[in-house]
Amino acid sequence: MEIHTNIPLKNYLTMKIGGNARFMTDVHNMDEVASICQKAKEKSLPIFILGGGSNIVATDKGFNGIVFRMRIPGFEIIADDINSTTIKLGGGENWDSVVKKAVDLNLSGIEAMSAIPGTAGAAPVQNVGAYGQEIADTLQSLEAYDKQEERFVTLQNSDCSFSYRDSIFRNESIGRYVITSITIKLSKNQPKPPFYDALQKYLDEHKIKLYTVETIRNAIIEIRKNKLPDPKFLPNTGSFFKNAMVEAWQLNDLRAKYPDIPTYDMGDGRYKVPTGWLIEQLGLKGQLLHGMRIYNKNALVLINESAKSYTDVANARDEIIGKIRDSFRIQVQQEPLEI
Numbered sequence: 001m002e003i004h005t006n007i008p009l010k011n012y013l014t015m016k017i018g019g020n021a022r023f024m025t026d027v028h029n030m031d032e033v034a035s036i037c038q039k040a041k042e043k044s045l046p047i048f049i050l051g052g053g054s055n056i057v058a059t060d061k062g063f064n065g066i067v068f069r070m071r072i073p074g075f076e077i078i079a080d081d082i083n084s085t086t087i088k089l090g091g092g093e094n095w096d097s098v099v100k101k102a103v104d105l106n107l108s109g110i111e112a113m114s115a116i117p118g119t120a121g122a123a124p125v126q127n128v129g130a131y132g133q134e135i136a137d138t139l140q141s142l143e144a145y146d147k148q149e150e151r152f153v154t155l156q157n158s159d160c161s162f163s164y165r166d167s168i169f170r171n172e173s174i175g176r177y178v179i180t181s182i183t184i185k186l187s188k189n190q191p192k193p194p195f196y197d198a199l200q201k202y203l204d205e206h207k208i209k210l211y212t213v214e215t216i217r218n219a220i221i222e223i224r225k226n227k228l229p230d231p232k233f234l235p236n237t238g239s240f241f242k243n244a245m246v247e248a249w250q251l252n253d254l255r256a257k258y259p260d261i262p263t264y265d266m267g268d269g270r271y272k273v274p275t276g277w278l279i280e281q282l283g284l285k286g287q288l289l290h291g292m293r294i295y296n297k298n299a300l301v302l303i304n305e306s307a308k309s310y311t312d313v314a315n316a317r318d319e320i321i322g323k324i325r326d327s328f329r330i331q332v333q334q335e336p337l338e339i
């Protein structure tokens with residue numbers, strides 16, 4: 001296992017911003033994970049696990065510890081019955097390759113999460129989701145190295161406290177677990193409506209009436225191509241903000257002023273309001289703030305066009321958050337994790 005020193009994080013993050021990692025290494029199996037975690041503990045160094053680097057923003061001071069790139073492979077069918085197939089995935093598997101393999105096996109449950117960058121092990125951290133599916137819907141359990149207990153543990157879905165773009169891995173257990181594998185249970189039934197609005201609209205417009213995992217995957221890939229810029233050419237982290245959650249009384253106030261406000265009923269008295277819509281109402285779509293371009297096809301995405309450092313990213317973010325707060329009295333949050 002080679003350990004490299006002073007590696008620019010910006011070369012590993014799709015936003016192409018960030019200082020140096022003091023140490024960086026690749027891990028390919030569970031033994032390597034345990035051994036690095038023990039070494040880090042002896043030397044009192046923090047650890048950060050990098051999947052695809054597509055949902056991370058790094059500050060200019062970088063990371064004074066060990067960054068390890070999760071490379072553990074694996075796609076293993078561990079159970080199969082008349083209705084479902086259960087698959088154990090190595091934490092380092094490329095997420096979209098996993099979706100493609102599942103679709104090739106005619107299994108349903110993650111096809112709407114096609115073309116999301118990143119790795120399988122990173123998916124539970126922010127409860128990755130798109131077009132009506134999220135990893136919490138199919139995840140059965142996961143294996144992780146528990147740095148506190150200094151051993152491998154299995155966590156069940158219910159242990160992870162999943163909610164919209166959130167889990168224990170971003171909250172009370174931040175930094176505690178290194179996810180080495182996830183186990184997902186997929187269905188043998190073909191996808192059925194009702195579909196997420198934008199997906200149904202695409203299917204109707206393209207006269208797609210046969211709903212299979214393959215037609216849904218292909219539709220999603222096309223929809224995403226239009227709404228989400230390819231980070232290879234335009235550095236970005238997908239949605240830069242979470243959608244906002246508001247209470248019913250707040251929504252009533254907003255509706256009085258903005259009768260067209262789009263909302264999604266969370267069913268628990270709260271409503272999701274799309275932050276992209278809020279940003280668009282402010283007239284910011286397509287504008288350049290501190291070197292960050294608010295994507296003209298989707299205001300939820302910030303593209304690093306000419307930002308010189310993390311400070312520029314933070315200034316653009318804070319300006320947008322401030323304007324939303326001043327105009328709508330809504331506090332929105334950054335979506336990508338920050339190190």
Ligand code: EPU
Binds near residue numbers: 227275
């Ligand atoms: N909208 C606007 N203007 C914009 C962008 C969006 O008015 O510039 C409106 C749309 O018209 C629509 C609503 O906002 O009424 C929702 O838009 P969309 O369906 O495109 O989804 P989103 O809320 O912008 C979320 C996820 C995406 C995911 C899509 C599809 C978050 C933070 N983002 O975006 O996930 O792909 O739904 O399910 O929840 C990501 O997390 O990085 C990500 C890309």
